[in-house]
Amino acid sequence: MTPGNPGHLPARRSYREATARRRLAGILDPGSFTELLGPSERVTSPHLAGLGLAVAFDDGVVVGRGLLGGRVVLAASQEGGFMGGAVGEVHGAKLVGLLRRAERERPAGVLLLLDSGGVRLQEANAGLVAVSEIMRALLGARAAGVPVVGLIGGGWGCFGGMGIVARCCDALAMSEEGRLGISGPDVIEATKGVEELDAADRALVWRTYGGKHRYLLGEADLLVEDDLAAFRDAAAALLASPRSLDEGALAREHERLARRLADFGGCTDAADVWRAAAVPDPDRLPLLDADAFRRAVAAARGEEP
Amino acid sequence: MTRVWDTARRSRLARLARASAAVGGGRWVDPGRVTPLLEALLEPGDRVCLEGDNQKQADFLARALARADPARVHDLHLVMSVLALPEHVELFERGLARRLDFSFSGPQGTRLAQLVAAGRIEIGAIHTYLELYARYFVDLTPRVALVSAIAADGEGNLYTGPNTEDTPAIVEATAFKDGIVVAQVDERVERLPRVDIPAGWVDFVTVAPAKSAIEPLFTRDPAQIGEVQVLMAMMVVKGIYAEYGVERLNHGIGFDSAAIELILPTYAERLGLRGKICRQWALNPHPTLIPAIEAGFVESIHAFGSELGMERYVAARPDVFFTGRDGSLRSNRAFSQTAGHYACDLFIGSTLQLDLAGNSSTATTSRITGFGGAPNMGADARGRRHASAAWLRAGREAQADPAAMPRGRKLVVQLLETFREHMEPAFVERLDAWRLAETMGMALPPVMIHGDDVTHVVTEEGIANLLLCRTPEERAEAIRGVAGYTPVGRARSRRAVEELRRRGVIRRAEDLGIDKREATRDLLAARSVKDLVRWSGGLYEPPARFRSW
């Protein structure tokens, strides 16, 4: 008999598999979460009800206050299962309200557990307005000195307007299962054709949008296993190191992006980027666990291995 | 008058002479000359086995035969286990073949039904696998067999590799009754990894222009398993496997039974069942069994066929799998079916429909799909004489009279949700198989597993133990008692069902001490194909369609 190597066993409590509520419960200190505008308040989408579509009591996002390592944080968690975590009027307003509250209350930080395809088609105008308000409120909170950390590891990834919101955060932690982008694979295939991007090619989709590539490019600050505890540790670590939001920081970011364009602008596939970045043994990258991956790409990210 | 005792042999020699004239002498046939070879070898009305296994297909030979001239080749009688390729159907459409004896048609089920309705095809019978192989040696012996192998060496020995499947049974029946064996191979090599079929049993070999394709039929992505399936799996493990001490078994290929495989390292481990259940299997190398193998539940597996991507993993676990000296899997459908029938204590599988007698069927009125491995596995082995604890207990439960002659029973479990997709009830008063038999003029409605072989029906509502039922009425009420909110289930007598529950004939999750809050995907030892790869230490290499990397 060959007992399995525990190092290979899947996470005991998968972040990806958990519902929005269970993610919050698994990341915040046990029992510390207090929901704002909880399901009992029944603040549901008037637009969906008008269209005869099923509503959710929380409109697909759970917001509230809790403790992370004993420090007060505000947190929001999007439910990808409900309409792909898409942002409607109520959903968006709850996020805006939470971030404005953060600006007022100055908690130790805000956690955004993002799992969203973007704006909800059925209430697109309200959703689009909401997304811009979220960005405004997020930057307001940051300007007030409240760090905002995004976590991406749900089944719906983080796309559209919420992809932009994610990059407005101080920092992001992703699992390789998480995906981050503006236009998702289906949108690109529909508008540019299957030659541009075959949305059914799962390997290509994850290579392009997945956490590993985003981490290698420097868009995600931490790459973690698909495990609630790993996300919790990452959230705590990232809250402790906020990023400055001054002009100098913006200029440095622009410089970094210009360099990235120069280095990788000619690549047509993420795998080409990995090769161009001189990552050793690039074909093996997708199979490495988070720790091994971080070590493998440390040099390419300009870090000590 | 002296009787001639070797007509078949003379016929064989005449055919070989014709072949030699048509395509030149020798064992090796140019792939471009295979159609003329077959036209020379075959005679109208010949019984032909065109190897179509559950996985492996003699696809090139099927195409070559389909191109034959119907003026020369016609009215063939095909005997083959699986009619899977469009070319197989084409043989009937073009009049090359007329009669068919088979087991399973899967993807061609609809066209097959249309051909039967149009009178273009005569179906002898839809067999179980063992039944068809048995008839190869009695009254359906092939005159010509067209088989598939991975490689041949210079002498003509064949290597059939992990997907050996039906080949030995087909070649044995044909070669030793003066038939002719034609093999397609992917390549000719200097030295074979091992010899699966000796050259002396093979007459012609051709190197096919393209590799024979194999579909990954037994890979179930754990991501698609729902929590109702987890709940049912918990009931099976606790209410049947643990209860009877089921050590030797076979599983169907659905997501329901994949869920069972995936909770062995978690739920069954917690119940202290490692080493006590699920030790020896007749099973294809299911990727979802990897965690249970790695966790030390599974001690041995004999396989009907193979599964794409499992090659390196299987080769690295020779204590578990049957492998050749070369290290690769050797499957054998005939032996594994025999193993499943006689040496396993339990079969569990899903079905589309179940009636009140417990008869199950996957037939629908517009398709003739036939059977997979379930009927041989899911039938009590009346010829079995060796005892095991599980088998004896099942037998005891089935006997009303404790003083009667002791006799064991195989556990045959049907696992199904009460509603299929689109709220289609799985429990019915009358199987669609009846209507199919009427419209197709079949002597028997195609029943996958007969009610009198079924011992347990498991749904999300609970377990019905039919062994404990003493009358057909009681049996029907027990089935209604787990048929949920289907019309069949709602026609139950509440009082009768409560009485059956009191007697332990029906057991609900709560009767088994199962906490439904636990019935979540968290209980699955692997929740994705990638998790399976991790459990295998990177040895499992899933086909591209199952990868997100």
Next chain:
Amino acid sequence: MERLAFELESAGPPAPRAPPVVVGVVASGNLEVLVEPGDLAGRCRVEVATSANGFAEIWDAVLRDFAARNAVAGLALSVNDAGATPAVVSLRLDQAVEEYLGQRP
């Protein structure tokens, strides 16, 4: 979209008052169940909003069995359903009540 309301008899002691609990997600083939203290003595109130029309009878049967299985008198359940099968509905209802009753005081 169909809205259904039920008042179910349920044996056993009235359920204790506890903070509301929501279980499940309004995803295709799935549902969410919100459990709150109710206002009916000795009975359980259930309100269902479902995207699958025409299954009122099955809802009635599923909910009656649910109330017979669990001591839910005094509770109010609200359901948002996106076409779940009875199997999923029953499981979710049981999970929701177990979750509600299992909360630490």
